[in-house]
Amino acid sequence: MKLKSYLKLFKISNIDFSKEIGISSVSLSRYISGERLPEKKILNKIFKLTNGSVDANDFFLSSSPSRDLSEIHKKEIKKMVLNIRGGKLKDLAKAITLVESSLKLHNAQADFLLSKLKQNKNSLRVGITGVPGVGKSTFIETFGMSLIDLGFKVAVLAIDPSSKRTGGSILGDKTRMMKLSVNKNAFIRPSPSQGNLGGVAKKTSESIRCLEEAGFNIIFIETMGVGQAETTVYDMVDIFLVLLLPSGGDELQGIKKGIIEMADVIIINKADGNLKNTAEITMLEYKNAQNMISNIREDISPEVFLCSSTESIGITKIWNFIKKFEKIRRDSGSFYKTRIQQQTKAIWRNILLQSQDYIENNLKYNDSVKKIIKDVEKNNFDVNNASKIIFDFILKRNT
Amino acid sequence: MDRKNIYKGWEEQASKELRDKNLKDHFWETPEGIKVKPLYTEDDLQKINHEIGLPGLPPYTRGPRATMYTNRPWTIRQYAGFSTAEESNKFYKEGLKNGVMGLSVAFDLATHRGYDSDHPRVVADVGNAGVAIDSIEDMNLLFDGIPLDQMSVSMTMNGAVIPVLASFIASGEEQGCPREKLTGTIQNDILKEFMVRNTFIFPPKPSMRIVADIIEYTSKKMPKFNSISISGYHMQEAGANQVQELAYTLADGKEYIKSALERGLNIDEFAPRLSFFWSIGMNFFMEIAKMRAARYMWSKIVKEFKPKNDRSLALRTHCQTSGVSLMEQDAYNNIVRTTIEAMAAVMGGTQSLHTNSFDEALALPTKFSARIARNTQLIISEETGICNVIDPMAGSYYVESLTSSIVEESQKLISEIDEVGGMVKAIEMGIPKMRIEESSAKRQARVDSNEETIVGVNKYKPTEKQEINILSIDNVEVRKRQVSRLQKLKNSRDNKIVESFIEKIKNAASSDENLLEICIEASKNRCTVGEMTSAMESVFGRHNLSTKTISGVYKNTVKNDGKIDIIDNELNKFVNKKGRRPRMLVVKMGQDGHDRGAKLIATAFSDLGFDVDIGPLFQTPEEAAKQAIENDAHVIGVSTLAAGHKTLVPLLMESLKNNEASYIKVICGGVIPPDDHPFLYDLGVSKVFGPGTNIQEAAIEIINLL
């Protein structure tokens, strides 16, 4: 990291630090501003004193443009934040675009934007998962409308699978949230997953913060019940709903057992028409299958509900349980504790993703790396040493 | 010499003529997946699995009547309707003077969807794509001077079928024609509305009950009236191949029979009054075979319900030449296409026929184009001698073989529907719609990569522009007139009585009373179409489809001739510059239910690498703008085919502006007459794409635009 940031982070004054190295504070300022470059001996001292946080690269390589935003951009973003607070949907939409974008500039703008947002403790973040077609969007439509009637502002982030082969996608969730999508107290944003479920999910938690800033107090995240996106989403919501079809066996439903274990609420949807009886049987099965059901939350156990999203049956019961869940956990403080833990997890997740991104988009194209791999292929080099050398690239990476 | 050796001899001879080419390469796999050989022989007749029989006798493969056209040619029945009842009435009378033998009413989309002309959701729809009918008063004007006891009237009405049929019956009685003397057909085929035509109003269950109400009522009170026209037409127009059209239509028919039987009706009470409706496209022999296969299969299907009367087994049909086969480019070619299609319908043994006008892809027909369309039929009927022989195609090696193949292939599709529990269930699951959209995407991919020729569009393109006069409707004026007539009606009627009828309709809707019966009385008492519909809506609710989409079909079918690489390249550049893929919201605004183009654009563009949002049907411009803003689309792609563009696009632009979102670009596609392009460009529309657009070329243009 830059020396300037280090000193700021640990609240060390320039004078104190210059004394410790044994140089004048004027020289130190020159090093910091980049006017002069420190010599080898001084570099070593700084490296040791900062526990390796500040190394030679931090002086010799100029920082990436993405980290520094121009004043004009900052001003734009500040205005955007004000507009978001003022309820301008256009700015909210643009903010989410910045968050989701793959451009470095946009990421920098998003970073700056996120730094301007407040922490919102009053919102409720609801994760919803289930196999394609189980009725997630329809459930959100019905449930969301009833929440709006109660005076809430409801936002929905729907993560759609992108087609891997072409990269394009069709985002049709809104056609199943017909009333919600035209309601002025609702905001729905379907996002393509770009083939990288984890990646979008990371962005999702940042999008949630934008939505909260705009005053949306109940936020739904819809994901498909397959793949690893669910665990990621689980780690960014306050309550996790799993929708199931009226029928036996999870294998049949293509949903992983692990996902059921995460559920705070299990909803057997489509409990209407000739599926009603099957739905009741399914409910009993889940109620009895205690081993399936999680005990992750220390203060409240999951419950199973019957629901018909199309006929609006079971909605009130589900809402009552969610309210109870929220109250108990807020009162005990576990609600906030979980959010704090989630933040820590988010940090590590982001780091993992950034490394992954660096590997996929930079490292794999690095000529030296390519050469090393060629050598391994030709048996001129062993896997262990090769990996170590390549890993050094990550350690040295500064941008 | 035995037959086998003769055939061998032919093969040798043919191979010689083909020189270095292989005879095997001359087999043709049709879009239905049927393998057509270059030559059919007597042998093929031995292999057929359907009965040919005789005309007028079961299984009716050769026609429902023993004499067919030798006694009386098919009925020339031109589908028409536009703007006000007075204007349409004039048009009908003109047609009747010039050879038209039966009327066929086209209603506007407001009426189709059960809205009166003064409803805010239909500002762009009144009078545009058919005639506006708000009440019995309009019906009276529509049939003014046309004696309903002598004229058979067909009405394409499905969603608002109860109030419209009720107003028609009531109007007949005010004219002095008792209901039992009325002849004609009501389309009343709601299943295909959920599948492809999109003018449904209520959810499937109450909608099916309405169908049964009508079958029941007409079978008892209107013996000469066809209670339903089970339609494959719209499926083919939406993209279905002939086998799909046939199979799904027969499956629909089965479902209607079941629901009428559940009503307690006897099969012979209503089966003879079920009629059918096919689209006739350019695959000449396939269409003829389809019509024959249909008659054969229907007789088998009905037989399972054990009718006593043979007439219950006979399939009677109306046909219309295919609208989608007609093009905006080089439009006079359409006259030739329609002629060929009309010939196929006649060879297939249709009972009545509509021939399209050559300006089909531009607007509703003018007097001039309508005349040519009519004359096409008159010429076939009166100049060719075709009518003098019954079912001339019977026994043709090729046609009979093809008929057999169609029977076989469509049986497979029908079984698939049966397996999931019938058509209502299949529609809920979206099976037929998905299959039809697949066929539509495949067809577009073949045309886009020049594997299928359309003269004047992807081959032999004209070098000069042709000017064609088209019909333009002043929708604002029509709406004003309708609204003032409605106002007058509401001021002059007894509103107390009206209210009491509204209550009665609600009660009937929540019980099992026959809705048609009550609505006839309500119409006589000047309840409007919109009022009767909303009374039922208060009980049934208003339905909208959740839009499902397919993916991958376009990309898998299209041949990469370099354009795909260009698109990939342009997309990469775009992503590097903008940080995400181009995002397009495809919208359908107003009551226009033509969604084939919109669905196609959505699936093809996402296959090509766009992020595509797709809006629900029937959006208002404000709703579309909200969705585009929230999703942060780069561009809104408006697909508009029912002449609403001149009202809806300005409203959309305004809505974007009001939300400070004019950075979102707007493009339009669909049926937009060239004369309207300047109007749209002046508004700020970035690009207009007409019928026949090559999707890959459009994609490149759009990326560059952004």
Ligand code: B12
């Ligand atoms: C197919 C069709 C139908 C089908 C629709 C099936 C469906 N689910 O879509 C059926 C049979 C159901 C039907 C019914 C009716 N139809 Co119609 N129909 C047609 C027809 C023959 C073809 C349209 C079509 O689908 N073409 C194929 C598709 C792929 O082409 P396209 O939509 O033009 O799209 C291409 C381009 O335009 C462009 N494009 C389109 N949208 C977009 C969007 C973007 C973003 C981009 C980039 C490009 C783009 O790219 C596409 C690919 O090339 C047209 C006439 C014609 N030949 O165009 C009449 C036509 C549109 N119908 C008409 C009418 C009146 C009706 C009815 C209202 C009749 C009535 N009164 O009952 C009904 C009601 C339907 C309803 N609910 O709205 C009129 C409209 C008159 C007018 N504009 O003034 C037309 C023009 C026929 C006519 N001349 O009378 N119809």
Ligand SMILES: Nc1nc2c(ncn2[C@@H]2O[C@H](COP(=O)(O)OP(=O)(O)OP(=O)(O)O)[C@@H](O)[C@H]2O)c(=O)[nH]1
């Ligand atoms: N009968 C019945 N049908 C329902 C119910 N909920 C949803 N459906 C239907 O199930 C289908 C799929 O519903 P969606 O809400 O799109 O399901 P989804 O889980 O969001 O699907 P994806 O977004 O594709 O993963 C639609 O046709 C709905 O109408 C219900 O409670 N009862």
Ligand SMILES: [Mg+2]
């Ligand atoms: Mg969904």
